[in-house]
Amino acid sequence: MYKISELAKEVGLSRTALLYYEKLKLIIGRRLANGYRVYSELDLQRVRLIQQLQLGGLTLKECKVCLESKIDKALVKQRLLALDEEIAQKQQARNLLAAIVGEGDLKSWHERLDKLAPDMHLDWLRTQGFSDKEALRLKWLSKDMNDHELYMQDFMKVFQTLERWGPGSEDDTKHALSLIPKPPSKILEIGCGKGLATTVLAQCSQAQITAIDNEQPALDRLIQRFATQGLSTRLETCCSNMAELPFSPESFDLIWSEGSAYIIGVETALTLWRPIIKNQGYLMISDLVWKTNSPSDQSIEYWSHQYPDIQSVETRIKQIKKAGYQVIANFPQSKAAWLNYYNPLAERLNELEPEMSDSSAFKDMTNEVNICTKFADEFGYHMFVLAKV
Incomplete structure (x- = not known):
């Protein structure tokens, strides 16, 4: 048998959380003659099973349904789709952060931001230390603030011998x-x-x-x-x-x-x-x-x-x-x-x-x-x- 403090230590949850589990009838404690609330080994294992189900994104109420009846596959599929979307968003966020520190390509992000908020895009580039001229060059040419300097060096090397920088007559x-x-x-x-x-x-x-x-x-x-x-x-x-x-x-x-x-x-x-x-x-x-x-x-x-x-x-x-x-x-x-x-x-x-x-x-x-x-x-x-x- 486990006192509530002992159970909390075993499963890594607070006393308040376990009391909420009990309120939802996920675990069932009983009181001893001395007034202490105690839980069985089965309660411990139920909490651990619930924690594993929660890793899949299920709520406590949904976990209760899974414990008391056959798994609702439609519900699980819904959670799977939501998880896939979350993973995609997290991956997008990771790619952006990696690109900002020079470990990826920022071009698509600069292009997207320029469509959504062109004025703030330029203001933000200025905040990052680019002059007005370089911010505009980054917007139209390099589109990557990490590689901008090298890009412009190569760009100007091509154009240094050319008379025209655009179509005209x-x-x-x-x-x-x-x-x-x-x-x-x-x-x-x-x-x-x-x-x-x-x-x-x-x-x-x-x-x-x-x-x-x-x-x-x-x-x-x-x-x-x-x-x-x-x-x-x-x-x-x-x-x-x-x-x-x-x-x-x-x-x-x-x-x-x-x-x-x-x-x-x-x-x-x-x-x-x-x-x-x-x-x-x-x-x-x-x-x-x-x-x-x-x-x-x-x-x-x-x-x-x-x-x-x-x-x-x-x-x-x-x-x-x-x-x-x-x-x-x-x-x-x-x-x-x-x-x-x-x-x-x-x-x-x-x-x-x-x-x-x-x-x-x-x-x-x-x-x-x-x-x-x-x-x-x-x-x-x-x-x-x-x-x-």
């Missing part, structure tokens, strides 16, 4: 500029890169140009380009975050952004940039859009990770009008603009393959070239010439 820039109803006097170019479009804007207008980018080496290249062409007096540069532009309201009569608005989101850009455009001023943006209503599964899969906000032209135009703009003109970027970027990039990747084939950045860029070459008829950049209303 002088003819497309000239054509879009020709659609601006009034000659601009002050242009702000956002995301100028090395200044290929900036040069066209300067050559085809008399405007004073302010060019911003978050890459100072690119701005240095632009300054050098303008100095060589004798255009320095018409250029100002600013290394800045396009989401926090340091300009007063109505500072420019034209904002120009080729292939960069996506970085902070097209709808966000339309809203944030509008106040610094003069009344009756203009905005030109280009953005990646679907060119078909039935893209291939490969294209959908690729862009769901690389640019989840890719839209049709019609959807973008609705967003543009809602943001307070009139669409003056819109046209697809030329095939030449696409090839101006992807042909040199493919050649550069072939050149570096012997030494970089194991690099994550190299693999990502190779995949991009393959997708964007094979399915180029399904998506591409589109240029929108807008008036502030």
Whole structure:
């Protein structure tokens, strides 16, 4: 026989727990003449059997049913499904924690968080010590804060000899500029890169140009380009975050952004940039859009990770009008603009393959070239010439 304290010690439960067992009639104690409550060996074994059933997720009441009648297999199957779900959640949690400490891949987690809470994602990355520039690069390029530095080193190695960092052509820039109803006097170019479009804007207008980018080496290249062409007096540069532009309201009569608005989101850009455009001023943006209503599964899969906000032209135009703009003109970027970027990039990747084939950045860029070459008829950049209303 076991006193309640002795039984509690044997099974690792408290006195209160055993009294609750007894209340549910899982065990049955009896009192001795001296008033002590005692339990039998069978009670001890019943508690141990109950503990084993509880390991399967059964409640005490469900354990009682199992002890008093045949096992309810439907109930057990229900508990099994619940346990499988819990295990899957725990495994997901473990994978995330392991990835955060550098023992796994964080890409899918960053992508999922960016869809669910894009602004908080960027704020959290800043809290982890990333600058605005690096947080945006991590969001769009490396997607893994543990391997970000190495990824960006490899990424910049590929691009260090390339003139273009995205699709574009002088003819497309000239054509879009020709659609601006009034000659601009002050242009702000956002995301100028090395200044290929900036040069066209300067050559085809008399405007004073302010060019911003978050890459100072690119701005240095632009300054050098303008100095060589004798255009320095018409250029100002600013290394800045396009989401926090340091300009007063109505500072420019034209904002120009080729292939960069996506970085902070097209709808966000339309809203944030509008106040610094003069009344009756203009905005030109280009953005990646679907060119078909039935893209291939490969294209959908690729862009769901690389640019989840890719839209049709019609959807973008609705967003543009809602943001307070009139669409003056819109046209697809030329095939030449696409090839101006992807042909040199493919050649550069072939050149570096012997030494970089194991690099994550190299693999990502190779995949991009393959997708964007094979399915180029399904998506591409589109240029929108807008008036502030």
